Amino acid sequence: MKLFDYQRADTPEQAAASAVAPGTRFIAGGTNLLDLMKLQVETPERLVDVSRLELAKIETREDGGVTIGAMVPNSDLAADPHVIRNYPVLSRALLAGATGQLRNKATTGGNLLQRTRCYYFYDVATPCNKREPGSGCSAIGGVNRILAILGTSDQCIATHPSDMAVAMRALDATIVTVKADGDRRRIPMAEFHRLPGDRPHIDTILEQGELITHVELPSPPPGGRHAYRKVRDRASYAFALVSVAAVIEVEDGRIAKAALAFGGLAHKPWRDPEVEHILIGQTPGKALFEAAADALVRDARGFGHNDFKIPLARRTLIATLQDLTGGR
Template sequence: MNLFEYSRPEDPSTAAKAGSADGASYIAGGTNLVDLMKLGIARPTRLVDVNRLDLAKIEWRSDGVLRIGAAARNSNLAADPGVRARFPMLSRAILSGASGQIRNVASTAGNLLQRTRCPYFYDGVSPCNKREPGKGCSATDGFNRIHAILGATDACIATHPSDMAVALLALGATVVTLKADGQTGRIALDDLYRLPGDTPNIETNLKSGELITHVELAAPPSGARQIYRKVRDRASFAFALVSVGGIVAMENGRIASAALAFGGLAPKPWRDPEVEQLLVGQAPSTEAFEAAADCLLKDAKGRGDNSFKIPLVRRTLIACLRDLTIDGAEA
């Protein structure tokens, strides 16, 4: 691990200034960053500890918006009574990720900004455009069972590993930030992340020093049903091969609104408005669900080990849509 300067500012504006210095990185829980530093993959020369910034609260605004502090721990967010009642898919998604020990430490913003678990990124020696731009990608022709089938390029096929982000994306979360110049920023979660293109080393649209302070969620449509389903190689403490987070409202036997997000498929939590538009107005049927899956997967590209994800996400999506739309079908 490289040496670093450590600071623990008491207010967000001081933190945002410290965070914009060369080589600076914010740290909250550190469950991913400390690991990456041990491996020499992350080499921040300044660590700005955000745990004194009073950003750990989970609050309901009077307009029904849930305001989640960036430093709120994953376990506290999943266990919050209001979250369990109104955003059960968010609780489920968080509880399906990592372990009890890690959820007790990992923060909301840190979860969103965690790095891929591509083994070539982690091994520190294989060519990896994310770790060392221009070196090439070892996964495209390598062991790529956990890799992306959507949104990837030949430069990088790594997936974003978060479960929580998938649920937040389906729920239409907004990320609130504080910039180094003191201005507040608001970014739709979908716009927080960039697709790899030729620069997979640049993962988000955050500016230098821009500090995530909160994540906001508007109240879900009343009566909407929510689901988070995760498919993985073992029953607990494993990353998703495929996951689906969905929220669907029905009206007179037809789908009135649908929001669907996917994990394990792409370099970022994946949402496709065309899939949702195709479902709205439809009565639940196998044909309608298959058409939605066809639409989702029209540009899907398997690269060998990960090609199984195409039929797997098709079946998982159809099963989730059935549970979301047909009374008595939910597991």
């Protein structure tokens, strides 16, 4: 680990202003950043500690939605009675995501900003466009079993590792930030993470110094059926090969609403409006679910070791829809 300067922030505005210089990173729980610093994948010149900011509350709004502070630990969010009752897909995703020790330290904001677990990103002896732009992508043609099949580019096939972010994508979360100049903005979850394109080293649309302060969830749909299904190599806290966060409403025997987000498939939590459009208004059944699954993987591309993810994604979606609707 290289030497770095350290500063503790007293307010979100101070934190943002202190981090405007390139080479500065925020640190809270540190469950991802410290590992990357030890391996010298990340070598920040300064860390701004935001762990003691007063952003650790979960508040229910008058509209029935919830506002989650960026410093809320994952354990607290997963165990919150309002979240368990009204957003069970989020609680289940968090519990599937890591050990209890990690959930106690990991924060809501930090979870959204996790970096990929691609083997080559972590190995500084290998080329990686995400770590060193322009150096090449070792995963294409290399060992890519855990990597992306959707939204890839010839520069990067990394996946986003968060389980929580997949659930928040299905719930249409909004991310609230403060920028280095003190301005605040609200970013729809759909726009927050980027696909790799020709700039895979940039994970989100955040500006330098921009700090996540809260995440807002809209009021929960009445009668929504929630599920989080995660397929992984071992049950003991492995990253997803494929995951599905689903919120389904069924009225009068037909699917009235479908919100489906996927993990383990792309550089960001993946959501395809066409998949949901196929389902809405239809009677649940295997043929319908197979049509939705075909739409999900219509543009999928395997890279050898991860070819199996294409049929696995189909089966995982079909099984999730069958469980939520009873349609066989």
